[in-house]
Amino acid sequence: MYELSKEFRFDAAHTLQRTVDADPSRRIHGHSYRAEVVVRGRADPETGMVIDLGLLDRALAETRDGLDHRFLDEINDLGPATMENLSSWIWRKLQPICPNLVRVTVRRDSDNGACSYYGAETA
Numbered sequence: 001m002y003e004l005s006k007e008f009r010f011d012a013a014h015t016l017q018r019t020v021d022a023d024p025s026r027r028i029h030g031h032s033y034r035a036e037v038v039v040r041g042r043a044d045p046e047t048g049m050v051i052d053l054g055l056l057d058r059a060l061a062e063t064r065d066g067l068d069h070r071f072l073d074e075i076n077d078l079g080p081a082t083m084e085n086l087s088s089w090i091w092r093k094l095q096p097i098c099p100n101l102v103r104v105t106v107r108r109d110s111d112n113g114a115c116s117y118y119g120a121e122t123a
């Protein structure tokens, strides 16, 4: 069994309703994010690949385009723009193309925060 991973970066703005640091969070502000996508599976004996990384790259580029330099509050199917919702949103976009997806981790280095999503079955 193998695990393949790829990462992409995106920068985006959002607002957030919360009780801690409520005022700065409610104002529009931005973050730089890293998203790591992990796929698990057996290597096809003919190709030697779990999934062609070129195929994964295309799917990641399309997903990144939906987030990078966007105002996350405007993404209808995201909900509040937390790392929790970002990781499950990325999962939903990639899952049809990568059925052997096992983890999506969103990292925000500015506050050393990270959130991993393992799919609805293990939520």
Ligand SMILES: Nc1nc2c(c(=O)[nH]1)N=C([C@H](O)[C@H](O)COP(=O)(O)OP(=O)(O)OP(=O)(O)O)CN2
Binding pocket: 016, 018, 021, 025, 081, 082, 083, 084, 110, 111
């Ligand atoms: N469970 C979660 N809690 C919070 C999330 C989240 O995604 N999941 N996100 C936020 C905010 O996005 C917030 O902007 C982060 O605030 P903060 O920790 O203050 O970090 P910043 O880097 O934005 O603050 P600086 O003042 O720039 O250091 C909050 N909670």
Ligand SMILES: [Zn+2]
Binding pocket: 014, 016, 025, 029, 030, 031
């Ligand atoms: Zn924020």
